[in-house]
Amino acid sequence: MKNNIIWALLVTLLLAGCTEPKSRNLAELVNPFIGTEGPGNVYPGAQSPFGLVQLSPDSGQSGWYRISGYSYPDTTIAGFSHTHLSGTGAGDLYDISFMPAVAPYKIAKGELGLHSTFSHKNEQAHAGYYRVMLETYGINVELTATERCGVQKYTFPKNDSAMIALNLAKHMNWDYPMGSDIKIVDNQTIEGYRMSEGWAQDQRVYFVTKFSKPFNTSVVDTLYTKHKVAKYNNIKNHNASFFFTTEQGEAIEVRTAISPTSVASAHKNMAEIEGKDFETVRAEVEKKWNTQLSKIEVENPSTDRLTVFYTALYRTMLAPVLYNNMDKSYLGADYKVHEADFNNYSTFSLWDTYRAEHPLLTLMHPERTEDMVESMIVFAEQSGALPVWNMWAGETDMMIGYHSVPVIVEAYLKGIPMDTVRALNAMVKTANRDDYRAIGEYKKLGYIPAQTHGESVSITLEYAYDDYCIAKMAEKMGEKEIAETFYERGRFYKNLFNAETGFFQPKDTDGKWLKDFNPDTYTTHFTESNAWHYRFTVQQEPEALRDMFGGAKEFETALDDMFEYKVANNDSLPIFSTGMIGQYVQGNEPSHHFAYLYNYTENPGKMDKYLHTIMTQLYRNTPDGLCGNEDCGQMSAWYVFSAMGIYPQDPASMKYELGVPINPKTVMTMPNGNKFTVLAHGLTDETYNPKEIRLNGTKLERRYITFDELQSGATLEFFF
Secondary structure, three states, X not given: OHHHHHHHHHHHHHHHHHOOOOOOOHHHHOOOOOOOOOOOOOOOOEOOOOOOOOEEEEOOOOOHHHOOOOOOOOXXXXXXXXXXOOOOOOOOOOOOEEEEEOOOOOEOOOOOOEOEXXXXXXXXXXXXXXXXXXXXXXXXXXXXXXXOEEEEEEEEOOEEEEEEEEEOOOOEOOEEEEEEEEEEEEOOEEEEEEEEEOOOOOEEEEEEEEEOOOOOEEEEEEEEOOOOXXXXXXXXXXXXXXXXXXXOOEEEEEEEEEEOOOHHHHHHHHHHOOOOOHHHHHHHHHHHHHHHHOOEEEEOOOHHHHHHHHHHHHHOOOOOEEOOOOOOOEEOOOOOEEOOOOOOEEOOOHHHXXXXXXXXXXXXXXXXXXXXXXXXXXXXXXXXXXOOOEEOOEEOOOOOOOOHHHHHHHHHHOOOOOOHHHHHHHHHHHHOOOOOOOHHHHHHHOOOOOOOOXXXXXXXXXXXXXXXXXXXXXXXXXXXXXXXXXXXXXXXXHHHEEOOOOEEOOEOOOOOEOOOOOOXXXXXXXXXXXXXXXXXXXXXXXHHHHHHOOOHHHHHHHHHHHHHOOOOOHHHOOOOOOOEEOOEEOOOHHHOOHHHHHHHOOOOOHHHHHHHHHHHHOEOOOOOOEOOOOOOOHHHHHHHHHHOOEEOOOHHHOEEEEOOOOOOEEEEEOOOOOEEEEEEEOOOOOOOOOOEEEEOOEEOOOOEEEHHHHHOOOEEEEEO
């Protein structure tokens, strides 16, 4: 008892001594330019937490490194559009694009069109705010946003022909306009819509825009598309130009509300910014960001480390996005307008985000998670299946598995309210679509044969994890028969493990291994990867996986091999194999839990150098500081968890594997008011192997903590 009192006193004194002023503006610590160069594919513009509007600059040019509309090495800006994707591999959205200019206008042929040059010296951004000087025209542009509205502030030079252009015919990357309309309501108000397709099919964006100053004249151009693809021919799209007389330093605000359902709803959504000027909206969104970011208080003498952490935390709150109007009506997956009593969400990058993004949201945003789960359930009821990778009202069907399942199951196991009967029904129905991606063969044979479907090994392994999650929830609900069925399916991964090679390999319909197997080769049997990258994809049963390798020693050797083995043809690696350490790939999601599997060996400390290397070398406060696609928060959520020294290797296990923290002190305030504290005593860049770990003052003899321990307000201490 005496020792516990002394320990509590020491911790209290330590926490008091480390306390920093609470006046830190965390929104300004965020650097949205991290990851805008290279494979990160993120945008630097303004957004409210989980907002439908992502108001950001577009370079006006297509390309892999411009998937988000913006690439740091570019020197042009061709518009500021209201919708973007955060770090995906699909170039879509860029809706409702405005561009200010003064004569003479700089217009290029092709997709670039009206544009300006700019310099990063005259550009800045942080959470909720973006600014740039358009050098060609001498116009200063500032952006901010609410959940459904974007506010732009253009500060013009003196000019008799200042123009604000609206481009609804814009085409970039995968996105293509499929019809639009512009109506001039009065000399300060316009409204309309833009229909498009690309990754998202049948995407509908309705808008209303109000200028802070009446325009003198306007021109609306109707364009009839000519394209080599027949379906794009003769579609009527529109551009418009609005002309003003401006004095030197005069600012014009462009205030736009968008809606997924109608122009009338866009008008109603304008209430978010009614009567507020740019600075008021900016202050409000920065306050929202500070409230959310302050849920995790981090201390580190390195400003760069703080910036990397808070930028990562920020990016975990950009998606999923609110997909409804202020009155909660939304466009459903059946393309009907639905009235709801919950906030509907979309843009679920589930192959990525089930791993760490959603587990972080269950801790920080349980009320939003409740709505996200309901959004998935109603999506299933409207479309026939849970979302795989949905965006706006549609299903892109991108990537593999049915990873809505672990998101729902984890939320259920953590006590987040939901209609459990509807949830379980939706999961079972989704998992039993025999005509969908070889599920029928999977159920019959216990694996997907290589001749039946591409990516057969990856899909089998990911189905097995999802099925295990269904079993966990069914078991807790007392649905014994469902649980038994899906526990059996959850072990189908064993059917593709070749004990002779130590890899998961493709089989044919007769159960024979395909010939000429080479784990280094990127083949159609694996998703965005090779056999190395799926070698340890059994989150549900790490102990069983270890035993399949022959035991702890052999498992450790296999992990060593992965981190140490380098293939000879590094120059020909596919675009998704980035951030590589040997055959470990931090830039793509299947590898994300691999380092933590050292906890299932006799030398868990081996993971420390890899985790420290990843956090210090592959996440940096530079434009190229992300080693792979951000993927709607997953890359960043991995960092947030790992920086705290914990990681949800299996989100449905209710456990967090212990790794090694990167900051001396972290305090996460839980929704119940309790504080989870992580202290790293003696941590340096040279000393990062903990000699001892204590939980609430007691030495831990295990390398994990539980969800109950975390949310109870535990203190986790690492001694280096």
